[in-house]
Amino acid sequence: MxxxxxxxxxxxxxxxxxxxxxxxxxxxxxGHRRFTDDxxxxxxxxxxxxTVMPAVQSTPKASPPADGQASTEAPAPTRLTLPAxxxxxxxxxxxxxxxxETLAQEGAELQALHAAIETDRNRLGGPLPASASRxxxxxxxxxxxxLSLRIExxxxxxxxxxVKVDAFNAGAQP
Numbered sequence: 001m002x003x004x005x006x007x008x009x010x011x012x013x014x015x016x017x018x019x020x021x022x023x024x025x026x027x028x029x030x031g032h033r034r035f036t037d038d039x040x041x042x043x044x045x046x047x048x049x050x051t052v053m054p055a056v057q058s059t060p061k062a063s064p065p066a067d068g069q070a071s072t073e074a075p076a077p078t079r080l081t082l083p084a085x086x087x088x089x090x091x092x093x094x095x096x097x098x099x100x101e102t103l104a105q106e107g108a109e110l111q112a113l114h115a116a117i118e119t120d121r122n123r124l125g126g127p128l129p130a131s132a133s134r135x136x137x138x139x140x141x142x143x144x145x146x147l148s149l150r151i152e153x154x155x156x157x158x159x160x161x162x163v164k165v166d167a168f169n170a171g172a173q174p
Contacts, residue, residue, distance in 0.1 A: 025051040099168055106161055113154055120147055 026046045028034050036042060042050055124147060128140050 022052055096168075096171070103161075103165060103168060106164075110154070110158060110161060113157070117147070117150055117154060120150075 022037065024036050024039055024042060026034055026036075026042050026049060028043075028046070039047075039050075124140070124143055128137055132140070
């Protein structure tokens with residue numbers, strides 16, 4: 001199985017051809033910048049305001065030898081660089097994805113905390129019966145106080161989380 005994978009990868013490398021692609025940038029109805037290499041993916045109402053990004057060739061062009069004879073050496077690879085604005089947008093996109101993942105993780109933690117609070121609240125139950133002893137009442141009130149403090153902490157964390165989400169969403173607007 002492993003040798004088959006190596007053969008497939010080798011065949012893919014040998015049959016790879018150089019490619020040049022146009023990249024199109026447009027702003028969607030929500031105000032987000034979108035990039036595509038297929039103009040058919042651009043909504044009709046947005047096609048007038050499309051920016052065509054400069055083409056980048058995937059393989060370097062070979063330069064003829066200085067002495068006019070054919071060269072047997074492979075051309076030296078060149079490093080392709082993105083235009084500064086596009087590189088900044090890519091970096092911003094990476095930072096936004098990381099922030100989005102952090103927010104998603106924090107949201108999941110808050111949901112788990114909410115579920116734990118609900119479980120504890122259900123376990124605590126309703127009011128104590130009048131026949132409860134003094135120690136039972138003291139324990140019940142301590143548990144209720146602890147739960148109340150956890151709920152208060154949870155509410156503060158949810159408020160802080162909402163502020164972060166609002167800030168993240170505000171940053172999505174160009």
